[in-house]
Amino acid sequence: MKNSKVFSTTALVWLPLAAVTTILTLLIYAVVQQNYRMNANDPQIQLAEDAAATLARGQDAQALVAGTPVDIASSLAPFMVVYNKDGQPIASSGLLRGSMPTPPSGVLTFAAAHSEDRVTWEPNGRGGVRVAAIVTAVNAGKGGYVLAGRSLKEVEKRVDDLGGMTFAAWVAAMVVSLMFVFAFAYLKRNE
Secondary structure: OHHHHHHHHHHHHHHHHHHHHHHHHHHHHHHHHHHHHHHOOHHHHHHHHHHHHHHHOOOOHHHHOOOOOEEOOOOOOOEEEEEOOOOOEEEEOEEEOOEOOOOOHHHHHHHHHHOEEEEEEOHHHOOOOOEEEEEEEEOOOOOEEEEEEEEOHHHHHHHHHHHHHHHHHHHHHHHHHHHHHHHHHHHHHOO
């Protein structure tokens, strides 16, 4: 009879504690994961906005992307793609398997309506390459769009590591809290 009281007291105290611990653990994971993902956009925001302003002043698109092209599939370097007003790529500092990547049509449409779109994107629908991309509409000059992107490979590794660390911390918190609550209930029973 006394053991059943220990177990019921343990369950009564530990289950709400376990629920709160789980919610807080998920919240911590979500906040850090979103921070990682949003920070992945930082260089691209500046690149896309500056390039769009330069194009609006009449600069040649090819001059913006001069230099050795970035292989999007293997490099972590930021890249830019300039699209004409019809959404066709006209200049790029990034290539995927030898061709200029084209985002899904809705991305350019959204950017046209809202001046900008921020997306996670798999260029050309090819698995294994994921990009944090900012698309900015060019509303002057010849018009068009600028996409600035970079690989999410390192960010995704960090998110995976975060998931493992968060899960391990959650398991440890569950076990330790259960042990303390059980010990408290057991000692209370013997008073």
